[in-house]
Amino acid sequence: MSDDAPPADNPTPSAPRKKLVSLGGLCEVVATLSLAGTWLGSLGRYHWVCDLMSHFRLQYVIACALAFLFALLRRRTWLALLALFSLLWNVHIIHAYHQTASPLPSPAAEKPLRVMTFNVLTENKNHVAAIDHVLKADADVVCLLEVDDTWQHSLEPLRVKYPHRAEELTDGHFGIACYTRLPLKSLEARRFSQWRLPTLILNLDHLGRPLTFIGTHPIPPMNNTRAQEWRDHLSAIATLVSGLQGEVIVAGDLNATPWCEGMLLLREKSGLDFHSVDPVWPPTWGLNLPMMIPIDHVLTKGGLIIQKRTIGPDAGSDHRSVLVEIVR
Incomplete structure (x- = not known):
């Protein structure tokens, strides 16, 4: 050594x-x-x-x-x-988003209006599971996002079940379709901001009163250009809703969490809010990922309260459906 x-x-x-x-x-x-x-x-x-x-x-x-x-x-x-x-x-x-409306002191006299929004994912191969889930939910109004021409045949059971529909299936990841059993007075497809993504506006009759349902899906704000487009889209929806009287529901994949600036802009400018007895912060996107976030929402205006909010099961999409029960 x-x-x-x-x-x-x-x-x-x-x-x-x-x-x-x-x-x-x-x-x-x-x-x-x-x-x-x-x-x-x-x-x-x-x-x-x-x-x-x-x-x-x-x-x-x-x-x-x-x-x-x-x-x-x-x-x-x-x-x-x-x-x-x-x-x-x-x-x-x-x-702050755990409970945004107080529970009703007594059960509502009328049957709740059931509304579902579901981003089914364009690349979702399990069309059967997604459509079966929607059919079993039996909502009065259904808003599906990311439906394109490949979903054309799979949507047929919904066309049979619901007497009224509006479909814009040619926009790829931003295709949108709405189905309802409520009396339909008129419908319109609007395209906001530069990207001209479709938004469906259904003027319905809900128990003798007019109800405006708006289904929309702004682009994810993943860079400076897209973030500005996203804000412009939400701002346009807010401007539209601010000019509407009576009961209004806005639903869809908003690519916005309850606490982000885009959502605050939408709520402040339009008069919309969550008005939900149940929390709206549970994640709806990326539930198999560590970065899961709540970006699928239903907002109301005109005295409508969401007394129940349910997040759906895995049906092949990276999103989960949101099913709400709305009362006056």
């Missing part, structure tokens, strides 16, 4: 210590970045990237809780306080 070699019973302690410090530092950086999403997401009105980050409040709750525990273990007081404050902020935002 060389004189320069360390003794066998005296191993060098520095290597494990350096690795531990390096791992701890990395975790601290990751925790700080995860908390940044909470606050950048609150600046959505200033930039589309910030608004995109606002969608993940549910994930931020988990990230902030983990960051808080990590900070306690590492005795990082400033990080623990920031994580706790961020956690409470996210919980506060989500809780």
Whole structure:
């Protein structure tokens, strides 16, 4: 053995210590970045990237809780306080959408109006499961998104079941179809903003009163151009609804979480709101992914209250259906 070699019973302690410090530092950086999403997401009105980050409040709750525990273990007081404050902020935002209408003091005298919206996914190969799910739900008004020409034959059972329909199937991922058993007074297909995506407007009779049903599907706001198109689309819907009198329902895949700026714009400008006894924050898209978010919605105006809201099962789409029961 060389004189320069360390003794066998005296191993060098520095290597494990350096690795531990390096791992701890990395975790601290990751925790700080995860908390940044909470606050950048609150600046959505200033930039589309910030608004995109606002969608993940549910994930931020988990990230902030983990960051808080990590900070306690590492005795990082400033990080623990920031994580706790961020956690409470996210919980506060989500809780605001836990119940957006008070339960009725007594059961409604009339039968609830059942409305379903479902993005069936253009690439969904399981047409049978998707259509069977819609048929079993037996809603009074159905709004299907992402139906194109490949769904033409599969939609036939709905055409048989419902006496009235409106279909725009030639727009690929933005095809839309609505079916209803309510008396139909008139229907119209509108195309808003630059991309000219279809929105269906059905003027119905609901128990002797006029009801306007609007089914729509704006583009996902995944870059600057698309984010502006998305906002323009939602703004156009808001302008349309603000000029309508009486009862209005807007339903569809809005590519908007309840707390993002686009949704706030739609609600403030139109007079629409969730008016739901049940929470509207449970995810409807990406339920098999860690980034699951609630982007499929039904909003009302004119004294309509959603007394029950149900998210459907897996039917081959990356979305789940939303079925609501609406009363006056």
